[in-house]
Amino acid sequence: MEETNTTEMSLDYVTSGCVNNGETLKYECLTVPFGLKVFGAVCVGISLCGLVGNMLVVWFLGFHIKKSPFTVYVLNLAIADFSLLLFLLAILPLYIITELYCNFLLKLLTQIIHITSILFLFWYFASMYLLTAISIERCLSVLFPIWYRCHRPRHLSGIVCGVLWTLAGLFIPLLIICYLNSLKKYFELLQCISIGNSLIFSLLPLFSNLFLFIRLRCGSQRRHPGRLYITILLSAIFLFLFGFPLSVGLLLSPYCLDLIYLNISSLLSSLNSSINPLIYFLVGSWRQRRFQGSIKVAFQRVFEEKAKNEKNHVPGDTTAATSL
Numbered sequence: 338m339e340e341t342n343t344t345e346m347s348l349d350y351v352t353s354g355c356v357n358n359g360e361t362l363k364y365e366c367l368t369v370p371f372g373l374k375v376f377g378a379v380c381v382g383i384s385l386c387g388l389v390g391n392m393l394v395v396w397f398l399g400f401h402i403k404k405s406p407f408t409v410y411v412l413n414l415a416i417a418d419f420s421l422l423l424f425l426l427a428i429l430p431l432y433i434i435t436e437l438y439c440n441f442l443l444k445l446l447t448q449i450i451h452i453t454s455i456l457f458l459f460w461y462f463a464s465m466y467l468l469t470a471i472s473i474e475r476c477l478s479v480l481f482p483i484w485y486r487c488h489r490p491r492h493l494s495g496i497v498c499g500v501l502w503t504l505a506g507l508f509i510p511l512l513i514i515c516y517l518n519s520l521k522k523y524f525e526l527l528q529c530i531s532i533g534n535s536l537i538f539s540l541l542p543l544f545s546n547l548f549l550f551i552r553l554r555c556g557s558q559r560r561h562p563g564r565l566y567i568t569i570l571l572s573a574i575f576l577f578l579f580g581f582p583l584s585v586g587l588l589l590s591p592y593c594l595d596l597i598y599l600n601i602s603s604l605l606s607s608l609n610s611s612i613n614p615l616i617y618f619l620v621g622s623w624r625q626r627r628f629q630g631s632i633k634v635a636f637q638r639v640f641e642e643k644a645k646n647e648k649n650h651v652p653g654d655t656t657a658a659t660s661l
Contacts, residue, residue: 421464
């Protein structure tokens with residue numbers, strides 16, 4: 338079996354540059370540059386803040402608020418983001434060990450880093466898929482309010498979340514098997530997945546939320562978007578800004594691999610997983626042109642808003658405007 342040596346997913350200590358997928362890399366012990374140390378410190382800081390934020394979201398939605406279709410999605414999204422950040426912190430020591438014991442373990446540890454980096458994609462995919470599901474269901478609840486209130490399956494959110502977790506989980510063993518057996522097949526599969534993620538799960542949430550926002554603000558019956566919709570719109574925008582670069586990097590990796598770009602895109606993906614709790618807090622605490630209220634109160638304003646508004650509408654009332 339040919340030697341497999343992919344650095345497309347790791348924060349490797351190889352000299353930055355463009356690496357063709359057919360090119361063989363040498364395992365060398367190099368001094369970690371100062372810029373990479375700063376990068377690691379920033380990544381750790383962002384991940385720790387994101388862990389705390391997502392843990393608060395999981396704690397609040399899991400134990401202190403009544404379940405609704407959207408809170409089920411947000412809870413799963415917070416779990417995916419929390420797991421991604423925790424896994425990222427767990428694999429960072431591997432890079433330190435690689436530097437300290439590179440003369441003996443570099444080749445073995447590099448292979449381990451590559452495998453764990455593929456596992457990192459599981460939570461990256463799941464987070465992207467869940468936010469897409471939230472965006473689509475939000476559009477359906479506004480564009481087809483009667484169907485949504487009267488005919489939507491009761492456990493649809495849980496079923497969709499299960500399907501999306503399974504979909505993300507199916508790709509990982511396939512990537513690992515291809516990586517261990519054929520580098521060419523690994524890159525082909527990674528490229529196919531990246532194309533789908535870029536077109537469907539990165540651009541669709543952004544465009545669907547922007548379309549809905551324009552429709553609401555510029556239509557014949559203008560309505561003011563509620564807090565929940567604002568949070569979803571902001572999350573979709575930041576997914577495009579911070580999550581989309583990694584999908585592009587994975588898409589282009591079979592042709593040309595720039596390690597600096599992939600390191601930065603990995604940092605941005607950790608920032609994307611950390612920023613959602615901050616969005617919930619800022620949107621929920623913004624009142625009368627200033628931020629006020631505790632974290633719990635802010636979360637209640639965002640996630641309980643829809644439930645309260647829906648109680649004020651009779652299901653058969655076709656003229657009632659759906660709250661956003």
